[in-house]
Amino acid sequence: MSVDPGLVEAVEQLPDADPESIVQADDGHGHFIFNADADEQDTDEIDEALNDAGYERNGHLPIPGMVQQNFTPIEEGEA
Numbered sequence: 001m002s003v004d005p006g007l008v009e010a011v012e013q014l015p016d017a018d019p020e021s022i023v024q025a026d027d028g029h030g031h032f033i034f035n036a037d038a039d040e041q042d043t044d045e046i047d048e049a050l051n052d053a054g055y056e057r058n059g060h061l062p063i064p065g066m067v068q069q070n071f072t073p074i075e076e077g078e079a
Helices: 005-012 043-052
Strands: 017-024 030-034 055-063 066-073
Touching: 005 017, 005 043, 043 055
Parallel strands: none
Antiparallel strands: 017 030, 030 066, 055 066
16 A cells, blocks of 8 residues: 555654654554654644544554654544
8 A cells, every 4th residue: 555645744744753654554554753752752743643634643662762653544433
């Protein structure tokens, strides 16, 4: 599956996010990388950007110096 262009736009507007790191499966779930520590991220800003693109954050994996943010499509009726 190719990456949703709306998702790429959403990630591009987030400071320290790497749009080239987006991995998206056929079912729409996936992840991308932030080149910053978890405590340096504005999760409200991430949530808003993803929501505007039709996705929601569903977890993260902190790695020293970066964080993998996971996302899933918003199911119809949830937004």
